Amino acid sequence: MSVLFPLFFAAVAAVIAPILLHLLRQRARNVQPFSSLMFLRPSPPRMQPKTRVENLPLLLLRCLALILLAIAFARPLWQGMDVITAEQKGRTLVLLDVSASMSRSGLWDQALAHLDQVVSDPEQRVAIVAFDRTLRPLLGFEDWAGQPPSARTELARTRVRSITPGSAGSDIGLALAGAADLISDDETAVAQAQGIKRIVLISDLQGGRGLDALRSATWPQGLGLSIRQVTSAQPTNAGLSLVTVETGLMPEADDKRQRVRVSNDAASKTQAFTVAWSDGVGSAENVSVPPGSTRVVRAPTRPAGKPGSAVILRGDDHAFDNTLYLTDAAPAEVPVLYLGNDAADDPTGLSYFLKHALQPTRMLAPRLSINGLGNQAEALNRFRWVVVGGAPSAAMAEQLTAYVTGGGAITVVLRQASDAAWLEKLFGHALRAEEARVKGFALIGRVDFAHPLLRPFEVARFGDFTKIHVWHHRTLTPPPTAQVLAWYDDGQPAWFELPVGTGRVLVMTSGWHPADSQLALSTKFVPLIYTELQRSGRITPRPTQVIIGDATSMPAGAQTIGGPLASADAPTSASITAQSIAQQGLYRVQTAAGALVVAANVDPLESQTTPLALETLEALGVSITDADAATAAAAAALARTSERTLKVAELEARQKSWRWILAAAFVVLVSETIVAGLFSRPKADKTASSTAEGAEGAEGAESAKGAESAATGAAS
C-alpha cells in the first residue's frame, strides 16, 4: 500500500489534542458552591495520573475518528493488486518526422534506431504515423493487433523502411494534435479498460513553424508525450529563400535579376557563403551573413537567353535547403487595339506615344495592334482594351457597341468635336460636343482621386496635374450617369467614364498628342496608361513558387503537364495537388489562366533547425514523460516525477479508497456522539437505578431465603 499525499499523515499528530483534553477535562467539570473565596487561592491544574475508565471508550473513538480522517486525506492506494494485463500495458503512437530537416546526415538513422527500440515490445498496442505538414498513417492499431505478437515488430520495421524524409516542412503542433485524436479514437473504438497511453515523438524538434495547432486543442488527460530527439553533429544551418516579388507595374529597371535571401543560424560559426547558379554559368556571388541575421542578394548575372533553373548556396553544413529553383515570372499578355488613322511612327499622332508607353514589364506584356477606323475583319473580343482615336465608321461603331456591351473596355480620345457623334448613339444622350475656346492654355484643375484610374496619383507627390498644359480641348455635357474623373480649370469635364452594358467607356476630351496637350510628354502619362491597362486586362496574380507540402501555395485547379523539368520521367496530365509534388524542381502547370512554370522549393521555415524548447510544449498543457538522455537534464527530472504521479494518480483514481475511509470516519463520529450522550446523563439516574437494583436484589435474596426456610420448615 502507498499513499498519494504522505504529508497528511502529519495530521495524525492532532490526536494528541483529545488525549490532552481528556486529561485536563476534570478541572473544568465540577462547580462547587462555596460561601466565600476570601481564604482561597487558585491552584494550578494538575494532570490526572490516569483518566477515569468511563471516558476511555470516548477518547478512543475520538482518536480513531481523527486517524481515519488523516488517512482518508492521504489517499491510500493499493499497488500490486492491479495486475497489468497485456492490453492494459497501454497504447503507444509513434510519430515519425519525415520533414526536410530530417534528411540531414545521420538523423534518419538515429530515428530508425529509436523506432526499433520503441516497437521492440510486442505486448503494447502500437501505431506508427509519419508526419511533415500532414499526418500519414503507416501502421494502424488494428494492423498491429491483427498480427501475431512475433510478427509485429517486423511488420513495423518493414513499413517504416518504405519511406524516407521528403522535402516538405514539419508542423509538430498539428502532428501532436492529430496523434492525440487518433489515440482517443482508438480508445473509444476498442472498448477495453484504459491503459497507459503515450505518444512517442521521433523528431529533430525543428520548430520553425511553431506550435499554433496545439493552442486551440486541449491535451487529453492522462496522455503522456515521450520525446526521442535526434540531433545532428552540426546543429546550425543556413537557408536560401526567394524574396517575394512586388507586383510592380513600372517597367523594371535594367537589373532583372531575381533576389534571394540568405539566413544564418544564431549559433553558427561560419559567415561566408557563396551563391551561384547550379549549372555553373556566371560567377558566384559572395555574401557574408552574420550569425542570427539575413542578407538579400541578387542572383549572379547570366548571359541573356540562357535562363537558369536553380541557384545553390555553398558554405553551409546541410544541403537540404541550399538549392532554390527560380522561375521568371511569366508576364501576362494583354492584347490592346488602337483604332485610328495615324501611323505608328508619326510623332504627332496618338499611337506613337501609346506604342512607346506600352513596354513589357515583369507582370504585363501588352501586345499593341494598330488598325484603321474602317471595317474590321477580325472580332474585337480578343482585345482587352480598345483605344479609339477618331470617329469610327458606322460598322465599326456597331462593332464597338457590341464589344462594349459585351464587357469590353474602350477609351475614346476626342481629337475634334465631331469624334463624339457616335457616342451620342452609344450613350443615348446628347453630348453637344464643341471645340472649346482656350486662352493660352487650360489646366486640369480638379481631379477625383477616388477613382481607380487616378488612385495611384493620390499621393501628394504625384497628384499635381497642373504642370500639364492643355492647348485644345472639347467641351460637352456628359450623361448624368457618367462619373467625371477630372475637370479643367474652367469647370468643364476633362475625362469621364460611363458603364455601358457590362463594359465601360472612358472619354478623354483632349488628346495626349503634343498638338492638344502636354499629357503624353508628362510623367503621368505612362502610369495612367498602365493603370488603365491593368484595369482592362484584369490581371490576376500568377504564383510561380510552390512550397512543397503547402497546399495553399499551389495555383487553383492545377494539373501538371510535366516536371520536374530536369527529370526524364515526367508525369502526364494527371490532376495533381501540392502534396503530389514531393521533390524540388521546376514543374509546368496548366491552369485556367494558361500554362505556367512553377518552382517547387523547400519551405523556408524548415531552415530554422533550432529545436523547440520543451517548456513551450509544457506550457501548452502537454505532459512530457520520459525524455531522451540527449535532452536537458531538467526535463528528465520533470518527466520522472510526472510519469510516476501519472501512473499512481490513475491507480488511486480507480480505487477511490478514500471514500470508504471517510464513511468509516463518519460512522465513528456518530457513535462518539451517541456514547458522549450516554455519559453525560446525570449520575443521579445511575445511583437511583443502582439502589433500586440493589433493593430488588436484596428482596430477591430475601424471598429466596424465605422460600428456602419455608422449604426447610416444610421439610422438617
Added chain:
Amino acid sequence: MAGGPVRAGGLVDPASLMRIASMELRAKVVVDGLYRGIHRSSRHGFSTEFTEYRQYVDGDDLRHLDWRVLARSDRHYIKKFEDETSLRCHLLVDHSRSMGYGSLGYTKADYAATLAATLAQFLFAQGDAVGLVTFDDHVDQLIPARNRHGHLRRIMHGLEKQSAGAATDLGAPLQHIAEMQMRRGLLVLVSDLFAPLDTLSKRLSHLRASGHDLVIFQVFDPAERDFTFDAPALFEDSESKQKIYVDPATARAEYCRRFREHSEAIRTIASQLTVDFHPVPTDRPLAEALFEFMNDRQRRGRVIQRRSSGAQR
C-alpha cells in the same frame, strides 16, 4: 421532637433540630433542653446581684420585699436587683449570601437564625426586652426591643423570613445601628464575619464607646473551617459568583491557616474591646452555645455599670 439521637446530657444535635419547621419550637426545645441539664434557678432574675433598696410602694411585688430590713426597722424596702434594670437586647443577625452556605443539610443562616431565636426565647423569658436587626449589606428589618406579650412571636417571624441576601458588609449596618442611638444595651452579633476586619473593629469600638455591651457569635460551617473537600473543582463564591479552580489537596493547609488567622484576629479584636466572642460551628448543639453565653454574662455581670431609674417591665 423528631426521632433523632439525643446527645448525652440531653442536648439536641442541630441536624435533628433543624428538621423542626417552627423557629419558636426550636427555641423552646433548646432552652428546655438546657434547663433539664442545669439546675433550674428559682430566681426569676438572671442577675441576682443586689444593688439597692427602694421604698415600698403599693403594688410592688412582695416577693422582693426585704424581710430582714422589715424585721429590723419595720420599714418596707424593695430590693432592687440587677435584673430589675432594663436590659435592652438587640439581636443582630447576618442574612448575607455567604450565610446561605451549608454542608450539613442546613445552612449557616438557618443555624444563626435558630441561635438567635434561642437567645431571644431565653432573654425574653428572663424579662429582658429583645429586639431584632437583620442585615446583609444594609439593615433589612428592624424590630425594636420590647418585652410585651406578642413580641417574641414577632421576632420569631422575623427570624423565619428568608432573605435574598446580598453581599456581606458589616460596616454599613453597624454604622446604621450606631447612628440609631439606641439606649445602652446588649448587642448580640450573629454572623460568619467573612468580611474585612478593619471596618469591623472600627465599628465595634464605636459601639463599645457608645456604651453598648457586645457579644459576637461567629457561625461557620465545619467544611469552612477544615476545608473537607477532596476533588479539584471550580469553587464558586456565593456572593460574587466568581469561580476559581482549586485543588483541595494542595490548597487545604493554606486555607485552614488563613481561616484560623482570621478567627484569631477577631478574637484579638474582641478581647481588646472586652467583647465576648463565641465561635460556633454549625455542627455543635445550640444548647452549648447558649450555655456559654449564659456563663459569660454571669461572669461579666459585675463589671457592667448600669444605672437606671426604674424598672420597666
